[in-house]
Amino acid sequence: MSSSEPFDFRIEYIIDTIKDAQPSVVGLQFPEGFKRRGTAIADRISEATGVEILISANPCYGACDLDVAILDNVDILFHFGHAQLDDNKYSEKVIFIETRSDTDVTEVVRKAIPEITGKRIGVMTTVQHIGKLPDACEILEAEGKECLIGRGDSKIAYPGQVLGCNFSVADGLDCDEYLYIGSGQFHPLGVSLATGKRVLIADPFSNEVREVDPRKIMKQRSAVIANSLDAETFGILVSTKPGQYRMELARQLKELAEKHGKTAYILTMDLITPDQMLQFRVDAFVSTACPRLAIDEVGRFSAPMLTPPEFEIVIGEREWEELTFDEIRGE
Numbered sequence: 204m205s206s207s208e209p210f211d212f213r214i215e216y217i218i219d220t221i222k223d224a225q226p227s228v229v230g231l232q233f234p235e236g237f238k239r240r241g242t243a244i245a246d247r248i249s250e251a252t253g254v255e256i257l258i259s260a261n262p263c264y265g266a267c268d269l270d271v272a273i274l275d276n277v278d279i280l281f282h283f284g285h286a287q288l289d290d291n292k293y294s295e296k297v298i299f300i301e302t303r304s305d306t307d308v309t310e311v312v313r314k315a316i317p318e319i320t321g322k323r324i325g326v327m328t329t330v331q332h333i334g335k336l337p338d339a340c341e342i343l344e345a346e347g348k349e350c351l352i353g354r355g356d357s358k359i360a361y362p363g364q365v366l367g368c369n370f371s372v373a374d375g376l377d378c379d380e381y382l383y384i385g386s387g388q389f390h391p392l393g394v395s396l397a398t399g400k401r402v403l404i405a406d407p408f409s410n411e412v413r414e415v416d417p418r419k420i421m422k423q424r425s426a427v428i429a430n431s432l433d434a435e436t437f438g439i440l441v442s443t444k445p446g447q448y449r450m451e452l453a454r455q456l457k458e459l460a461e462k463h464g465k466t467a468y469i470l471t472m473d474l475i476t477p478d479q480m481l482q483f484r485v486d487a488f489v490s491t492a493c494p495r496l497a498i499d500e501v502g503r504f505s506a507p508m509l510t511p512p513e514f515e516i517v518i519g520e521r522e523w524e525e526l527t528f529d530e531i532r533g534e
């Protein structure tokens with residue numbers, strides 16, 4: 204990793220792998236945040252190995268988003284930016300390049316210390332900073348705190364790792380509060396809603412510490428639920444992406460709708476976008492795909508978009524007080 208490059212794309216490892224395996228064609232797949240670096244990385248690999256390279260241009264937001272179509276045309280697919288999920292072990296062709304960050308986390312964890320009120324702290328992060336958790340724990344312990352790291356379920360590759368749809372590392376952790384190391388709001392918000400405990404964000408990129416406030420998002424979700432209470436017809440969305448495919452859940456939700464005298468249709472597609480849904484005349488959608496869809500794209504669809512737990516509230520199978528984030532859990 205060069206000093207100016209905070210992420211490790213493991214180019215030398217990729218080059219060695221290609222020289223050993225002698226593939227004819229390799230694929231590269233990048234998440235949206237890394238796509239602009241794709242052509243320069245392809246140049247470096249191709250100059251060193253001469254291999255033909257195909258770059259996946261399909262949208263990619265998570266390890267769930269493996270480009271299955273490109274697999275037929277490549278001998279190896281290097282998927283950047285995510286750790287392997289249990290769902291996508293199915294192809295031997297895929298090599299996950301986790302793209303770890305070299306960014307120091309100690310400064311921001313030190314900055315968080317005065318904000319931490321509890322003694323037993325559950326610490327978590329995304330795969331990019333997972334190698335830095337021992338540094339964070341060392342600082343917390345030097346301040347007399349206990350550092351607790353959860354194992355998570357089968358979708359979680361490393362202890363302490365959270366996904367935007369899986370907060371299982373927080374399950375059963377006997378802690379007073381949580382410290383999330385990373386940028387962005389969604390993961391720590393999910394932990395806050397899943398556990399009801401205080402969550403602090405220590406962002407090593409901006410060097411900022413802030414507390415998660417779930418009130419705004421809960422208000423927004425309550426409005427979506429309220430707008431769906433009169434719905435008679437539901438479109439239940441199933442994404443065919445390997446890590447998002449929840450057909451069984453969709454069938455259960457359809458049955459539930461029918462039990463309550465409602466009409467429901469299961470709509471399947473790869474990438475779910477507001478434009479694609481425009482032609483379907485339903486009163487509300489229920490997304491069984493990426494749980495972030497309903498939250499991040501709120502107001503952009505032609506009808507309210509509910510998560511499965513929200514749908515259960517709408518049809519009276521769950522209490523409002525039991526509103527929580529949707530998760531895609533493993534074993």
Ligand code: SF4
Nearest residue numbers: 264265267367368493
């Ligand atoms: S389903 Fe959504 S939150 Fe989960 S890994 Fe995929 S993109 Fe991330």
